Amino acid sequence: MANVLPFFMGHQAGSLGQQGMSQMGLGMAIAASMVVLTMFQQFLLTHFRGYVEQLLRKLFKSLDQNVQIRFTDDSMDGPKNHEAYAAVETYLSSRCSAQAPRLKANSVRDITTPVLCVDVGEGVDDKFNGVAVRWQLVEEEKDKGDVFRGGSRKNRYYTLSFRKMNRKIVVEEYLRHVMEEGKALKARNRQLRLYSNSASGSECYWNYIMNFDHPAKFETLALEKEKKEDVINDLIRYLLYGPPGTGKSTMIAAMANLLSYDVYDLELTAVLNNASLKRLLNRIPCNSILVIEDIDCSSEITNKREKNSQGDEKTEKIFERVTLSGLLNCIDGLFSANDGGRLMVFTTNHVEAIDSALLRTGRMDKHVEMPFCGFEAFRILAENYLGIEDHELFAKIEGLLEEIDVTPADVAENLIARKGKGEEDSGDECLNKLIEVLEKKVEENRVKNAELPLL
Ligand SMILES: Nc1ncnc2c1ncn2[C@@H]1O[C@H](COP(=O)(O)OP(=O)(O)OP(=O)(O)O)[C@@H](O)[C@H]1O
Numbered sequence: 001m002a003n004v005l006p007f008f009m010g011h012q013a014g015s016l017g018q019q020g021m022s023q024m025g026l027g028m029a030i031a032a033s034m035v036v037l038t039m040f041q042q043f044l045l046t047h048f049r050g051y052v053e054q055l056l057r058k059l060f061k062s063l064d065q066n067v068q069i070r071f072t073d074d075s076m077d078g079p080k081n082h083e084a085y086a087a088v089e090t091y092l093s094s095r096c097s098a099q100a101p102r103l104k105a106n107s108v109r110d111i112t113t114p115v116l117c118v119d120v121g122e123g124v125d126d127k128f129n130g131v132a133v134r135w136q137l138v139e140e141e142k143d144k145g146d147v148f149r150g151g152s153r154k155n156r157y158y159t160l161s162f163r164k165m166n167r168k169i170v171v172e173e174y175l176r177h178v179m180e181e182g183k184a185l186k187a188r189n190r191q192l193r194l195y196s197n198s199a200s201g202s203e204c205y206w207n208y209i210m211n212f213d214h215p216a217k218f219e220t221l222a223l224e225k226e227k228k229e230d231v232i233n234d235l236i237r238y239l240l241y242g243p244p245g246t247g248k249s250t251m252i253a254a255m256a257n258l259l260s261y262d263v264y265d266l267e268l269t270a271v272l273n274n275a276s277l278k279r280l281l282n283r284i285p286c287n288s289i290l291v292i293e294d295i296d297c298s299s300e301i302t303n304k305r306e307k308n309s310q311g312d313e314k315t316e317k318i319f320e321r322v323t324l325s326g327l328l329n330c331i332d333g334l335f336s337a338n339d340g341g342r343l344m345v346f347t348t349n350h351v352e353a354i355d356s357a358l359l360r361t362g363r364m365d366k367h368v369e370m371p372f373c374g375f376e377a378f379r380i381l382a383e384n385y386l387g388i389e390d391h392e393l394f395a396k397i398e399g400l401l402e403e404i405d406v407t408p409a410d411v412a413e414n415l416i417a418r419k420g421k422g423e424e425d426s427g428d429e430c431l432n433k434l435i436e437v438l439e440k441k442v443e444e445n446r447v448k449n450a451e452l453p454l455l
């Protein structure tokens with residue numbers, strides 16, 4: 001560089017004659033510029049090459065190829081892999097219906113409604129906190145070796161593509177969101193099951209009875225709003241009490257549906273002894289409701305045992321089974337309040353007959369009385385069964401319900417019986433028939449009270 005510059009400057013300051021000088025000067029200038037250019041090129045190459053390369057690499061990087069993550073459906077790769085694939089599939093089923101041109105309806109065991117899935121080759125776009133991603137379902141032939149390992153001949157996987165600069169948010173936040181949402185959706189659609197216990201030899205078992213397809217929901221449960229909200233907000237351990245037909249079992253079904261929990265219906269008289277009880281309760285998985293219906297009958301048995309040690313053989317045999325203290329131990333040990341995903345509900349028609357040890361706070365956190373049918377409950381039933389929200393006969397019914405005790409089951413029965421009889425009048429007919437039944441009960445009550453001897 002030091003040699004070039006003086007030469008070039010010399011040309012500008014030269015003193016040769018006009019024409020010849022200008023031609024010679026031009027030639028020299030061209031030659032000089034070429035030399036300068038070559039040297040400049042060499043200079044750039046030697047000094048800035050690394051820098052330029054780095055710059056270009058950065059530029060390409062910022063233009064950024066997509067990153068791809070695979071979620072395979074190969075159970076050979078372990079249950080965790082399969083779980084993630086299933087969660088992705090369920091998550092995408094909620095996103096894809098509006099996007100993918102080809103969808104398949106998959107009927108999945110344990111899921112009540114068919115799951116819509118993206119078909120092979122189709123893509124689904126998703127957005128999370130402003131970051132765009134694309135999912136695609138891919139299928140390819142397996143290697144020969146893999147086919148030999150068994151299973152399907154094809155590999156199926158979802159690819160998740162996104163810009164590399166979004167890697168952190170996708171990996172740390174978006175994927176967690178997909179997994180959580182996918183699992184929650186699956187839980188919501190889960191086919192619920194009903195189990196009951198039985199004994200064989202010296203062992204007790206839970207038996208699958210049937211799918212639990214009860215339609216009860218809290219919205220259709222005929223009960224005051226406040227009471228329902230109280231139960232929903234604090235689902236832990238319950239004692240539901242009230243006369244037959246007030247909706248105790250219906251409430252349990254509504255709880256199971258609300259939480260998507262299976263129901264484990266425990267028949268205490270079929271449990272061999274305290275140790276069996278403990279084993280049975282230990283086997284109840286998360287996301288389950290343990291139900292002990294008519295607990296008053298069970299505790300009566302345990303109380304009689306102490307009074308009646310010389311009792312007949314049959315009675316003695318029952319008494320040997322589960323004791324009250326055994327039951328209390330299990331409740332205290334197994335179903336603690338922070339043991340998420342398990343709920344315990346007892347029911348009784350006679351709350352006064354229950355041993356006070358069972359009623360103590362901490363054992364049954366909530367005592368919920370299922371009352372006779374009040375006007376608010378009636379309105380819900382009228383809406384459920386007749387689709388009527390308000391009617392001029394409601395006032396009369398309200399007055400009658402204040403005079404007598406009828407259960408929601410009694411009211412519902414009268415509303416069902418008339419359903420679908422006529423077209424327009426069927427609602428009126430039902431209400432009039434209900435009024436008739438209620439008036440009859442009021443009259444019966446009056447007669448009964450009149451017959452009672454005065455004390
Ligand atoms: N509160 C309610 N809300 C809606 N429906 C109810 C209610 N109570 C009763 N029913 C209707 O009456 C039927 C019987 O009610 P359910 O079996 O829940 O009563 P229960 O209190 O469990 O009675 P039991 O003490 O005899 O077991 C239900 O199938 C339902 O149709």
Ligand SMILES: [Mg+2]
Nearest residue numbers: 248249250293
């Ligand atoms: Mg019941």
